[in-house]
């Protein structure tokens with residue numbers, strides 16, 4: 001039997017040049033179903049669509065928008081790598097250089113269509129590969145599918161927004177949202193935006209993954225919860241006082257959101273280029289069962305949005321039942337919303353309009369019915385056995401569904417994707433009591449500047465309404481359910497969540513510590529200015545003591561954490577860790593009498609947040625030679641440094657300090673902008689307190705080689721290995737970096753400590 005084979009080109013998630021059978025990438029039902037649904041009438045275009053679905057996906061990555069290095073890295077891509085990687089021939093094949101994604105703002109996203117083998121073995125691409133690996137490690141570059149970058153762009157998040165990401169794990173879009181919240185950040189401004197991002201996922205393990213993934217963007221405004229998004233609890237803000245002027249009880253104000261992302265669970269057939277297994281497994285009923293959950297999640301989001309706010313609903317499914325059908329039913333059931341016309345946004349993005357007609361299928365054999373009524377009459381067991389609901393079918397009214405966005409693989413060499421942008425219409429008509437209340441709350445709740453610090457540093461929000469308690473309805477707690485079955489499901493889920501919230505939630509409590517606590521005072525040793533928000537420091541342990549780490553939040557996160565029982569909202573994290581207790585000795589110099597007063601040290605990931613509050617005169621200046629010495633040795637002696645630096649640092653107490661390495665050139669090494677990093681000073685030595693990988697990345701970028709102890713050890717080990725394997729081609733070009741700790745001294749945080757290498761650049 002003759003077998004047709006297709007040589008696949010580079011696929012980032014599997015081995016390159018895989019040989020797949022053509023028959024592995026065929027599915028008659030997929031073709032028949034989508035030929036009917038997608039309104040791709042032109043035969044040529046249909047063949048291009050199918051052809052693209054069989055092509056592997058190019059690799060894409062994003063340069064992080066908030067980091068000061070974004071401009072530097074973009075320029076390195078444009079001025080160094082593009083010219084260097086143009087015209088490369090590998091194994092007789094021309095290899096294209098990286099290309100910017102045309103539609104992504106500021107040229108910050110790139111596409112790479114290079115076989116993995118060429119990336120690792122062609123001399124030209126090897127260095128580029130190292131660059132990508134290291135910059136990814138330190139969080140300056142994020143690998144992300146091109147279409148997955150779209151929803152946050154359409155959500156248009158600004159630093160003052162109150163944002164909810166309902167189904168957030170593993171967190172690639174969450175990272176983008178966080179970057180937008182921090183977008184106005186410059187080192188002159190405070191690095192603490194007034195808004196908040198609550199990222200949620202109902203899967204506990206995935207929520208943990210989300211926390212891990214977003215650790216590269218340390219943010220005091222970041223909160224993670226672990227609840228079913230379809231019954232996301234109403235969050236409260238603390239009332240200014242619990243009674244009003246007439247002595248009646250005042251209920252806390254609900255938190256309404258400015259922006260909500262619903263990147264809902266879906267059948268995922270738009271990822272068929274990456275997940276080739278879909279060709280075999282796909283069946284037309286896949287999307288039908290998800291429609292209800294998708295709808296409930298979107299409806300819940302709509303009920304938590306403030307007037308004028310925006311929701312982006314997205315899936316990586318091509319199926320209209322999971323897309324336009326959900327949007328239509330949500331618009332029909334939750335009044336006051338419209339689909340936004342976003343045809344002018346991202347003009348270079350090639351897209352197709354949303355579908356207005358489709359035909360749901362009621363069986364694996366593609367049995368379909370023109371209307372819901374036809375379907376019901378076809379059921380031998382009667383209405384009660386129906387598995388589809390009315391909302392699987394297109395709506396009878398015009399809801400402008402063509403304003404939705406469909407992205408097909410053949411349009412610009414991406415995955416398939418669906419996006420809809422909904423807006424809560426600013427309305428003058430809704431003057432009923434509840435809406436009046438919403439407006440009152442909205443004006444006060446989202447104006448974070450109104451959060452006041454009282455004498456004790458407690459946050460209070462002027463956001464209460466003085467209605468008799470019996471008249472105040474909770475803000476739309478009950479979603480509009482479509483069927484009794486859906487209602488039952490919702491009740492079951494709520495019950496499950498409540499019981500789990502009481503019993504099975506193992507996270508530590510959150511306790512804000514007093515700004516007068518001696519620990520906070522010891523942290524102020526860094527010469528923090530008096531406007532440092534020390535009342536927003538929290539700890540996480542059963543005793544509520546500053547035992548190990550201090551996390552910083554902003555006023556709004558503090559208000560949310562204070563007003564909501566953490567188990568009820570299954571709060572997994574809030575704010576960012578900025579100080580940690582310095583365990584162990586103080587380096588070669590040993591214990592010092594002053595050390596007890598300075599036991600907490602600044603974490604590198606906390607530096608961007610704390611830097612604006614550090615008095616400039618207390619930052620120690622250093623040059624590239626000093627940086628080199630700190631990278632080459634774990635705990636260089638003070639005597640090894642230049643006189644000026646030695647004098648400056650020598651006059652400081654033992655403990656945590658901040659050093660600014662001045663931009664410049666020394667012996668062929670270049671630092672393009674000032675760089676600010678935390679150090680630990682012992683009596684006779686100092687140490688750079690950044691993660692080992694961050695050290696390697698920094699060394700590679702500034703000195704063109706990995707000068708660190710770990711890097712040198714890894715290079716030596718590699719050389720030894722390649723000698724013993726002479727003749728065998730080495731595959732790994734990035735050195736495995738071994739754990740530090742050969743010498744005694746201040747403990748470096750585990751791999752978790754970041755990496756915010758350049759975030760401290762001035």
Ligand SMILES: C[S@@+](CC[C@H](N)C(=O)[O-])C[C@H]1O[C@@H](n2cnc3c(N)ncnc32)[C@H](O)[C@@H]1O
Pocket residue numbers: 148166167168169170171172173174200201202203206227228229230263264265266293
């Ligand atoms: C499409 S993925 C989200 C991808 C994510 N937004 C990103 O960009 O990395 C859908 C997520 O929804 C979560 N999920 C499934 N059902 C959920 C529910 N009822 N409530 C909240 N999250 C849910 C899944 O655990 C999964 O992580």
